[in-house]
Amino acid sequence: MRALLLIAALLVSASPARADDHPTLASDGVFVGVRLEPGAALSLGYDLDIYLTGDRVLSVGPAATFAFLGEDGSDVGQRQDWLLAIDFLRVKVALNDGHGAARPYIFLGGGMYYASLPEQRSEPREVFLVPDGTPATAELRFAADERFGALLSSGLGLDVYFADGFGVAAVLASHVRLSDDGRVPDFWAELSVGLRFGL
Helix, strand or coil, X not given: CHHHHHHHXXXXXXXXXXXXXXXXXXXXXXXXXXXXXXXXXXXXXXXXXXXXXXXXXXXXEEEEEEEECCCCCCCCCCCCCEEEEEEEXXXXXXXXXXXXXXXXXXXXXXXXXXXXECCEECCCEEEEECCCCCEEEECCXXXXXXXXXXXXXXXXXXXXXXXXXXXXXXXXXXXXXXXXXXXXXXXXXXXXXXXXXXX
């Protein structure tokens, strides 16, 4: 009998949160994931939700992602040692009434990027013939540099709470470069999963 009671208690504790168990003031999210483009890279992220209404339909807060250990899959000149993307303000709108354990949402944010770029060069290629008919080759070279500029972020996500103030989360985020900077891609995206802790 005691064993049955223990199993029942464990099942109850593992069940999704009730409507009144989710945070109503604020929550923090920590994430790990992968940058999908340009070139796969490991991504770490953080965001803060400050709920403007108790039902969590609308929230605001900052967010940041840090991508590193990337593949050299992007165009020459745009390969990165690391890339930091920060939304100074990210607005989230829930796609449901916000009262349940699950909170699907869409978001829009704005901020800046800061990228560290290693020295790079293209493969040599024939570009013209000198007067005596000898082929000449050339290569593009890019010095190591650090670049920063403005960006716009958007995406969608899902938070699911399993206990009071604790849950799991997933987010698909895309970023668009607003600054005129040819060494940073026009667009990149990240897919991440993580944990949320709230009040």
